[in-house]
Amino acid sequence: MKRISTTVFKNKKLPKRFLFIAFTTLAVVALLLGQIRLPINAESTASLQAEINQLQQSISENQARADELSAQADTLRNKIAQIQSEINTTQNQIDVTDLKIRKLNIEIQETEEELEFQKGVLAESIRVLYKRGNVTTIELLASSDSYSDFISQQEYLSRMKSAIEESAAKVEELKEQLEDEKKEQVVLLEELEGQRQILDNQRAEQQSLLSATEGQEAKYQSIVDKLKKQQREAENALIAALGSGSYKTAPIGPVDSGDIIGNVGNTGLSSGPHLHLEYRIGGARYNPTPYINHQPVNPVIVTQGYGNPDPIYYGGYHPGIDYAPGNGAAYAIDSGYLYRGCSDNMLNTSGNDYGYVAIVDHGNGHTSIYAHLAGGPSACDYNTFPW
Numbered sequence: 001m002k003r004i005s006t007t008v009f010k011n012k013k014l015p016k017r018f019l020f021i022a023f024t025t026l027a028v029v030a031l032l033l034g035q036i037r038l039p040i041n042a043e044s045t046a047s048l049q050a051e052i053n054q055l056q057q058s059i060s061e062n063q064a065r066a067d068e069l070s071a072q073a074d075t076l077r078n079k080i081a082q083i084q085s086e087i088n089t090t091q092n093q094i095d096v097t098d099l100k101i102r103k104l105n106i107e108i109q110e111t112e113e114e115l116e117f118q119k120g121v122l123a124e125s126i127r128v129l130y131k132r133g134n135v136t137t138i139e140l141l142a143s144s145d146s147y148s149d150f151i152s153q154q155e156y157l158s159r160m161k162s163a164i165e166e167s168a169a170k171v172e173e174l175k176e177q178l179e180d181e182k183k184e185q186v187v188l189l190e191e192l193e194g195q196r197q198i199l200d201n202q203r204a205e206q207q208s209l210l211s212a213t214e215g216q217e218a219k220y221q222s223i224v225d226k227l228k229k230q231q232r233e234a235e236n237a238l239i240a241a242l243g244s245g246s247y248k249t250a251p252i253g254p255v256d257s258g259d260i261i262g263n264v265g266n267t268g269l270s271s272g273p274h275l276h277l278e279y280r281i282g283g284a285r286y287n288p289t290p291y292i293n294h295q296p297v298n299p300v301i302v303t304q305g306y307g308n309p310d311p312i313y314y315g316g317y318h319p320g321i322d323y324a325p326g327n328g329a330a331y332a333i334d335s336g337y338l339y340r341g342c343s344d345n346m347l348n349t350s351g352n353d354y355g356y357v358a359i360v361d362h363g364n365g366h367t368s369i370y371a372h373l374a375g376g377p378s379a380c381d382y383n384t385f386p387w
Contacts, residue, residue: 044106045103045106045107048099048102048103048106049103051099052096052099052100052103055092055095055096055099056092056096058088058092059089059092059093059096062085062086062088062089062092063085063089065081065085066082066085066086066089069081069082069085070082070308070309070310071309074224074311074312075217075220076209076213076215076216076217076220076221077217079209079220080206080209080210083202083205083206083209084206086202087199087202087203087206090195090198090199090202091199093195094192094195094196094199097188097191097192097195098192100188101185101188101189101192104181104184104185104188105185107181108178108181108182108185111174111177111178111181112178114174187299190299190327191299191301194299194301194324194325194326195301195324197273197324197325198301198303198324201271201272201273201274202272204272205271205272205387208387209387211387212386212387213387223386223387224312226386227269227312227386228311228312230269230351230353230384231269231312231313231314231353232313232314233349233350233351233353234269234343234347234349234351234353234354235313235314235315235319236314237347237348237349237350237353238278238280238347238349238354238369239280239283240283240348241346241347241348242280242283242359242367243282243283246346246347246348247339247341247346247347247359248339248361249339249341249345249346250339250340250341250345250346251337251338251339252338252339252340253337253338254335254336254337254338255332255335255336255337255338255360256332256335257293257294257332257333257334257335258294258331258332259331259332260329260330260331261330261331261332261338261340261358261360261370262329262330262340262356262358262370262373262374262375263328263329263330263373263374263375264297264323264325264326264328264329264330264372264373264374265355265356265372265373265374265375265381266355266372266374266383267352267355267356267372267373267374267376267380267381267382267383268343268352268353268354268355268356268357268371268372268380268383268384269351269352269353269354269355269384269385270355270371270372270383270385271385271387273325273372274303274322274323274324274325274372275296275297275322275323275325275330275370275371275372275373276320276321276322276354276369276370276371276372277296277320277321277322277323277333277368277369277370277371278319278320278368278369278371279291279320279366279367279368279369280365280366280367280368280369281365281366281367282365283365285315285319285320287306287307287321288306288320288321288333288368289306289321291333291334291362291366291368292333292334293333293334294331294332294333294334295331295333296323296330296331296332296333296370297323297324297325297326297327297329297330297331298326298327298329298331299326299327300323300326301323301324301326302321302322302323302324303322303323303324304318304321304322305318305321305322306318306319306320306321320369320371330358330370330373332360332368333360333368334360334362334368335362336360336361336362336363336366336367336368337360337361338358338359338360339358339359339360339361340356340357340358340359340373340376341356341357341376341380342355342356342357342376342377342379342380343355343356343357343371343380344379344380345380346359351384352379352380352382352384353384354369354371354372355371355372355373355376355380355381355382355383355384356372356373356374356375356376356377356380356381357369357370357371357372357373358370358373
């Protein structure tokens with residue numbers, strides 16, 4: 001049997017063990033490829049995270065202070081201090097969101113640069129593999145000192161191909177991660193705008209309170225007493241209206257979960273633009289959260305939760321959930337039949353306390369109420385808040 005030459009193939013000299021070394025080196029590079037991280041702006045992201053942690057601590061402290069003041073005697077001084085604590089909390093939340101966006105921008109930059117780096121290494125690995133991939137099995141066998149070497153080179157060739165495939169998958173994963181981070185940035189920006197609007201409303205409320213009372217406790221108490229009476233009358237009227245079904249005098253039609261049922265506004269007894277959502281079963285008040293199949297606003301920013309203690313409300317606590325205006329639309333939290341109209345007509349209130357209101361009857365005594373909507377008839381498209 002004629003011995004196969006080990007020195008010349010395709011008019012090129014092929015040194016022994018060359019392929020073994022080349023494949024081994026490239027395999028190690030490819031296997032390490034997915035673990036390479038570029039430490040760009042590492043100090044900046046750490047610094048931003050430290051600022052975020054500090055602001056979140058301030059948020060907790062301001063919120064605790066606001067809750068403490070809310071539970072104390074209802075005086076002008078306490079009310080102003082409570083509003084200021086809420087303003088501080090909101091401003092801190094804005095700052096946190098802004099820092100998160102800045103941190104996200106740095107991380108996106110790092111991801112993009114790492115993506116380009118990995119693409120370059122991957123392209124080079126594929127180029128070298130393509131050049132060496134033209135070597136036939138006979139050539140590979142001939143370049144080996146032994147059959148054992150041949151098996152080792154074949155094994156490294158297989159590992160090399162697997163490593164490149166794994167690296168390609170990691171590149172695609174990085175692309176998807178980058179897109180997710182960009183979407184998150186958009187959501188954060190929307191949330192930031194909503195929080196700025198809340199802050200403006202809180203500042204306006206504080207200024208209106210000071211202007212209406214001229215800093216006098218007696219005037220403030222007079223306004224508070226009037227407001228408490230209105231709130232309790234409105235709560236009683238709502239319970240009675242839901243029990244009697246009087247709201248059914250203004251039918252609109254069936255709606256599905258997530259359908260737009262109106263626009264967020266500032267009508268009725270409202271201290272600023274927001275959506276007030278309540279949930280009733282047989283006229284009794286319940287936390288709306290378990291019954292929400294679709295969020296009532298987008299994006300979701302809660303400005304006052306259900307059960308927040310406040311003597312101004314019937315029962316001494318907030319009977320629903322307040323939301324920032326979001327994109328301006330109000331959505332049905334579940335399917336049912338929609339009724340919409342002025343608070344006085346639908347709920348038997350005497351001062352248009354719920355303003356322009358929507359009610360969705362979900363059946364079996366379950367109803368959701370959406371108060372202070374905008375865009376109603378002139379008879380209820382106005383604000384009745386005393387300051």
